[in-house]
Amino acid sequence: MSNTSMNVSVIGTGYVGLGTAALLAHLGHQVTGIDIDNQKIEQLRNGQVPIHEPGLDALLESVKGNLDWSTSYDSVARADVVFICVGTPPGKDGTPDLQYVASAAEKLAPHLNGHAQVIVNKSTVPIGTGDYVQRLLEDHAPGYSHERHRVVSNPEFLREGTALQDSLYPDRIVLGGHPDALQIMARLYAPLIEQTFTPPASAPRPETYTRPAVVNTTLQSAEMIKYAANAFLALKISFANEIAGLCERVGADIEEVATGIGMDTRIGRRFLNAGAGWGGSCFGKDTAGLISAGREHNYNMPILQAAIDVNTRQRQVIIDKLIRHMRSLKGKRVTVLGMAFKPDTDDLRNAPAHDLIARLYQLGATVTAHDPIAMPRARREWAHLTYREASSVQDALHRADAVIIATEWQEYRDLDWSALLPSMRGCVIIDARNIIRTPIDAHVEQIGRNAPAAVPVTR
Numbered sequence: 387m388s389n390t391s392m393n394v395s396v397i398g399t400g401y402v403g404l405g406t407a408a409l410l411a412h413l414g415h416q417v418t419g420i421d422i423d424n425q426k427i428e429q430l431r432n433g434q435v436p437i438h439e440p441g442l443d444a445l446l447e448s449v450k451g452n453l454d455w456s457t458s459y460d461s462v463a464r465a466d467v468v469f470i471c472v473g474t475p476p477g478k479d480g481t482p483d484l485q486y487v488a489s490a491a492e493k494l495a496p497h498l499n500g501h502a503q504v505i506v507n508k509s510t511v512p513i514g515t516g517d518y519v520q521r522l523l524e525d526h527a528p529g530y531s532h533e534r535h536r537v538v539s540n541p542e543f544l545r546e547g548t549a550l551q552d553s554l555y556p557d558r559i560v561l562g563g564h565p566d567a568l569q570i571m572a573r574l575y576a577p578l579i580e581q582t583f584t585p586p587a588s589a590p591r592p593e594t595y596t597r598p599a600v601v602n603t604t605l606q607s608a609e610m611i612k613y614a615a616n617a618f619l620a621l622k623i624s625f626a627n628e629i630a631g632l633c634e635r636v637g638a639d640i641e642e643v644a645t646g647i648g649m650d651t652r653i654g655r656r657f658l659n660a661g662a663g664w665g666g667s668c669f670g671k672d673t674a675g676l677i678s679a680g681r682e683h684n685y686n687m688p689i690l691q692a693a694i695d696v697n698t699r700q701r702q703v704i705i706d707k708l709i710r711h712m713r714s715l716k717g718k719r720v721t722v723l724g725m726a727f728k729p730d731t732d733d734l735r736n737a738p739a740h741d742l743i744a745r746l747y748q749l750g751a752t753v754t755a756h757d758p759i760a761m762p763r764a765r766r767e768w769a770h771l772t773y774r775e776a777s778s779v780q781d782a783l784h785r786a787d788a789v790i791i792a793t794e795w796q797e798y799r800d801l802d803w804s805a806l807l808p809s810m811r812g813c814v815i816i817d818a819r820n821i822i823r824t825p826i827d828a829h830v831e832q833i834g835r836n837a838p839a840a841v842p843v844t845r
């Protein structure tokens with residue numbers, strides 16, 4: 387253990403908790419990951435990673451000497467820093483449900499002791515939650531001291547599928563709270579801020595990467611930064627989708643438009659990809675959370691509401707395209723390629739494919755679905771949907787009338803359509819991720835652009 391090594395407890399071992407534990411262990415800290423889910427802890431102890439995240443299993447394995455897993459909160463007693471990384475799912479009216487955060491705070495409180503300990507909210511939480519957690523600690527920690535036990539907000543900006551790169555090479559580290567506590571956080575993150583750690587083999591440092599900026603601010607501003615960042619990214623995607631709809635009507639190409647506007651450094655090209663609309667556990671929850679915070683203060687947020695409405699409409703845009711080609715979907719075989727909300731993850735939360743499968747079935751289609759990674763999870767989490775699970779892309783397309791590409795997995799980008807099309811009964815492809823780059827002999831529809839259709843459909 388190096389002399390800068392600190393003791394850390396990470397509460398919650400989901401996407402964020404596992405990423406945080408792996409990062410901090412790699413920086414040389416002694417980390418205990420805590421979860422109430424016995425099965426997860428058992429898996430982690432046996433060297434199995436409960437989620438699919440590229441490179442995470444290799445990184446956890448390489449730092450296992452610095453890692454411990456437990457269902458008990460005992461490790462909090464020796465922790466310098468305690469991270470809360472539990473879920474904050476949307477509750478009634480979009481207001482985030484804080485029951486898991488509250489339960490984590492109440493459970494960790496009795497273990498706080500005489501030395502300076504920082505309690506960090508890494509979960510995405512409504513503005514004011516830092517103060518709420520501080521009050522819970524006051525109420526439940528016999529040894530609580532306002533000077534020694536401070537709450538810090540340190541929001542997480544990782545994306546699923548690229549979590550390691552995002553955690554090891556962040557654009558910025560946001561820290562909100564009392565300056566004394568922020569000093570402890572600066573010590574904890576020193577190797578990350580200075581970039582003095584050795585990059586793991588599974589996540590090399592990008593050539594152009596420079597050190598992250600550190601934003602030291604108040605609890606409230608740090609909490610707001612997280613919501614505002616997600617809301618802005620969601621807005622950007624909805625803006626691209628709205629412009630894409632008009633592109634289709636006036637003969638413009640959204641890809642070229644996005645490139646053209648993205649070259650303005652004030653705008654930037656990233657998160658302007660038109661498609662099936664955003665999914666995942668964060669954008670929907672956090673835009674709704676911000677609107678509900680506004681409502682609490684009698685303050686309308688019409689731009690955010692419009693972003694949500696455009697996103698909801700985008701799912702229907704895909705179905706409408708299919709109906710334009712097939713008139714009725716009754717008795718038609720429709721294949722959905724891609725179930726996870728984005729590539730390189732097994733996360734199915736708010737995936738566009740969910741809404742598409744449900745709607746296609748409602749409209750009378752026989753649905754087949756395929757995903758390179760997420761199918762076993764869908765068997766458990768999407769048991770309420772009616773679809774056939776395909777064993778391969780070939781199996782998924784066999785005798786299909788139409789196909790929708792819902793997730794841009796690399797496997798789907800690489801498909802040889804000329805080899806696959808003959809096994810299909812029909813030839814309609816709704817490429818809802820704009821990944822088909824070469825002309826193919828089928829009716830291809832993309833979002834906001836004319837598909838590469840130099841070859842007329844002959845079948």
Ligand SMILES: NC(=O)c1ccc[n+]([C@@H]2O[C@H](COP(=O)([O-])OP(=O)(O)OC[C@H]3O[C@@H](n4cnc5c(N)ncnc54)[C@H](O)[C@@H]3O)[C@@H](O)[C@H]2O)c1
Binds near residue numbers: 490668
């Ligand atoms: N998933 C992401 O990409 C991402 C990125 C940034 C921020 N966030 C935010 O981070 C938070 C966590 O998200 P996630 O996707 O990792 O959630 P998750 O559902 O994958 O994991 C949460 C974990 O917390 C555990 N848990 C719940 N209550 C507990 C308790 N009292 N004690 C110990 N463990 C407990 C659960 O069993 C689960 O394993 C959310 O607020 C989310 O909005 C998520």
Ligand SMILES: O=c1ccn([C@@H]2O[C@H](COP(=O)(O)OP(=O)(O)O[C@H]3O[C@H](CO)[C@@H](O)[C@H](O)[C@H]3O)[C@@H](O)[C@H]2O)c(=O)[nH]1
Binds near residue numbers: 665666
């Ligand atoms: O140009 C784009 C970019 C993304 N998406 C979609 O948007 C959703 C979200 O994608 P992404 O942001 O890459 O993944 P998340 O893991 O949801 O990450 C977001 O949500 C996290 C949780 O708060 C934050 O930490 C991240 O910074 C933020 O990008 C997915 O359905 C994508 O397909 C698009 O449609 N077009």
